[in-house]
């Protein structure tokens with residue numbers, strides 16, 4: 133290896149060490165949160181839909197607290213319940229990792245649940261009358277002589293890393309449920325950003341800036357500023 137290559141790799145190593153994850157939010161991990169933590173913060177959640185209550189936006193399901201849940205976030209033929217929150221002034225980044233636990237509660241009939249980022253669906257789950265194996269909250273299955281799983285609950289763990297560069301990120305959750313018969317809730321939401329190198333204004337990934345925030349041009353070696 134020539135000295136020039138050695139220096140180039142050394143510079144790359146130095147710069148790569150400067151990139152880092154940035155936590156946008158981490159919420160709804162305890163069993164103690166309340167409306168104050170949902171709609172009473174400086175950056176409150178927006179909760180909307182025809183059938184949502186005017187207060188108490190949380191429920192408990194089998195010992196854990198959910199944002200939403202049984203008959204808090206349910207359906208309507210025209211305006212089903214939805215949640216949304218926007219985070220602003222995000223540092224330069226190239227992707228976002230979003231994770232949460234989603235609780236399907238009671239009767240869904242090939243209805244879908246949409247995870248949307250900046251107005252675009254990043255994940256669609258479709259759940260039916262046989263989704264879920266245990267009846268842990270919400271309404272109970274009718275006591276009839278045949279197995280009836282319609283009102284069982286189902287826990288969906290979601291984790292995805294998506295391309296994202298905007299300084300603003302809006303998360304919206306909504307279902308296609310038509311009525312009160314089915315509900316949904318979430319908990320343990322985490323959003324992290326995979327940051328650009330600290331010298332970048334924008335970047336393609338942790339190693340390649342596409343513009344600089346300090347008036348400098350891109351360096352000839354390693355694509356940093």
Ligand SMILES: [Ca+2]
Pocket residue numbers: 237238267268269270271272273283284285
């Ligand atoms: Ca149930």
